Amino acid sequence: MIHRAIGALDERLGAANPLKRTLRYVFPDHWTFMLGEIAMYCFAILVITGIFLTFWYVPSDAKLHYTGSYVPLQGTSMSESFASVMHISFDVPAGLLIRQTHHWAADVFIVAIVLHLVRILLTGAYRKPRELNYWLGVTMLGLAILEGFLGYSLVDDLLSGMGLAIAYGVAMSVPFVGGQFAFLVWNGEFPGTSSFFPRLEILHVFLIPMAIATLLALHLAQVVRQHHTQFPEEGSERVVRGTPTWPGYALRSIGLFLVVAGVLFLLGGLVQINPIWEWGPYAPYLSTNGAQPDWYVGWLIGALRLMPPLEIVIGGYTVVPSPFWGGALFPGIVFGVLYFWPALARRLHLDDRRKHNLLDRPRDNPKRTAIVVAFLVWVFTVFAAGATDRFYFRSFISYEGQVWFFRAFALLVPILVYFVTKRVCEELRAREEHPLRGWSGSLIERNQAQGFKKIVDRSDRSH
């Protein structure tokens, strides 16, 4: 059977050689190399569950009175969008499972991308010859965040409406072009016209996923063409060493896909996420306290909350309204730094201009590691500031006090973190010590007979 199939394919397409090379393709092993894989598998689950959801979702702001089986909202006036998601949640068999799994998959997807990015930054994997792939990855992160935001905005529940109101406010705040841009997106003043939700839907279910899928294919093609980077224990700058695709690696990777899918379905089935029926439908005059977006938008909420009321007003015209700083400039800076990082790191003499196939351990480049960690701490401090209101309700620290604390924290702590991280890396490098596993290596002693005797052997703990 296999014999005949291979014969048939090879005679027609010359498939034997590429197949052979694919089966023998070498994957270096390290647990951090799985983060990108996890992201990819989350994307697959998002597509599969998302297709199911498109069969039910209705992108419409037309009002109707809810008649579904969730009793507390029966008779409530709501948009068709919200009603269709209520229908998925309560009246479509397995609908709530698929919807919640989709939502969880989106959250895990972006966690995996961010951790993957952190690994790339800390190990210098973005260096020549892999800058192109790094930029593709950063672009996919941006698209994934936008895609997630559009996804929960489609529902038209109270939370998604509040999120869209803020998005409109931020769009309006961009100097000179923002007002017109917002009017083009919403087809007029917020909350927009009946064409707005169909636009959101086509972006969320087709344009952005297709863009991500295309970039993902290019991302993988480049990995295949250049081979994956690896740590120096296994290979060298010129030779990659690892497990061939078939049989070992393929089985393990399929296993990872199934486990990721399984965990997402367990979360989707057992752990409630975005209970829209508790928030109810949205109207522009409604809002609620304790509203938190999905985690990957938290850094923007935090930035908007931390920013003092700074507006640039010239001659009676507001040129730069306040939401611009936190909602547009801050993410602009973060993504700007990410895009320019390979060039910036060279300019700061953190990296050289040579090609690198071997990864650095974070400690091998203390300055780079320190800058990356300080940058991450800065972004995540702002992220944490997005939760000040929740903390306020659980503590006696005043909201204003917390905001002032976080303002100072976001400015000062990254500097402190830079010096601490640099010092820790230098120490680890000097002592060749692992932060968790301790020292590894061997101590030898020369004896009388001019021979050597191992007195301590902990070399097996290096990997």
Next chain:
Amino acid sequence: MTLGGLFSRAVAALGGLSGLRRRQGELHQISGPASRKFDAVRSEEEARREDGRARLAEHVPPPELDETSDPRAELVVALLLIAAAVAFAGFVVFYVVSEDTQLLGFCIGLGLVLAGVASALAGKRVVIQEKSTEEYKDYGDREEQIQVEDHLVEGKVGVTRRKLLFSSLAAVGAALGAAAVMPIASLGPRVGEKVYETPWSAGKKVVDETGKPITLDTLSAGEFITGFPAGASKDDIGSPLVIVRLETDELELPADRAESAPAGYVAYSKICTHAGCAVSLFRYPTFDETQPGPALVCPCHYSTFNPADGGKVLFGPAGRPLPQLPLRVGAGGVLEAAGGFYEPIGPSYGGIREAPGEQPL
């Protein structure tokens, strides 16, 4: 075992799902082409080192091949697969019988996890364990680059009026580009004066969410309510008001707004001037001596406005006051607008919207 040791084991388990103890099999080196290739790599390396160019240690551990079989692992994999099949079958059964989200999710999730562990375990224990090597390709062939360049340059061979042609091409490119982006303008109306328009004007009656008129008896001091213009759409962001009633001696309105708050009723646009959320929180002191004064708070970014003083910003990111709507009392004690908002409503608008207090609209 130390905490660090535990962590490293957990990490190792994650890395290869190798929580089980690695079996003691004999490792033998691959013979044949692979090792020959490897030797070739090594000798090249030595040549490079002699060149004095190799700066990094180029030691690569030898390829490994482990073909010993592990019947116990095979049994475990089979059991895991059977358990996964049971879980998937459970999904089918529950789908027909109960449609319970938790049971469905538990079955499908458990089945997938079990199948995944089986697959990973098979990859680690059942099939041959192999470590092989491949070379990193060092791209960048100067000769081919020059050939590509030559082929491209061939395009202009025999073309005499190159400048003219390129200028024309640039012109058509620019014009086509402009024509291609124009339809973007069809996506929405011009901003124009739309952002300044609201349904409010002098004499417009104020009603509550159900359409009932709001009268002087609706609120006591320290209470608040959402109001709308009678007969207008509630979804227009120019419509909703947050109306609070304060003690008249609490009011600190500017002199030119002295008449805007009959009996302590003071009305503001409910749409936050920061990012457009509904200002739906009202803080009112229950003990004047120690508690901060009344405030309207937006729950999105906690912009805090002073309802006693024309909506001035007390704290938070909003850059301008909450726009106030002057009220008056109409027939039958019904509240109605005494005019339009004092300031433009809605989130601030980069480049166009006027600054606060410039002119009442």
